[in-house]
Amino acid sequence: MNAKELAKQIAGQHGMTEKQVRELLDAALEAIAQAAARGEEVNLPGFGKFKVKESPERSGRNPASGEVITIAASKKLTFAAAKALKDRL
Incomplete structure (x- = not known):
């Protein structure tokens, strides 16, 4: 599964557009990357x-x-x- 397929699946489950979901995914990944660059641990419970x-x-x-x-x-x-x-x- 790639990012586009993931966005499509989430959009279908939550009544959002693929563009909205893609923006949220990009923001989440950027936040993880910034935290990693600072040397911080990112904990996602259950994941x-x-x-x-x-x-x-x-x-x-x-x-x-x-x-x-x-x-x-x-x-x-x-x-x-x-x-x-x-x-x-």
């Missing part, structure tokens, strides 16, 4: 949590040459599904 995890700098190997390289520290956005969502699967 799950979006959380920023930090990976420290580490050493690795170039697979082509075998040379030791340094892999830079990075941040990753992770999602952990809530128990209620896991149970539905």
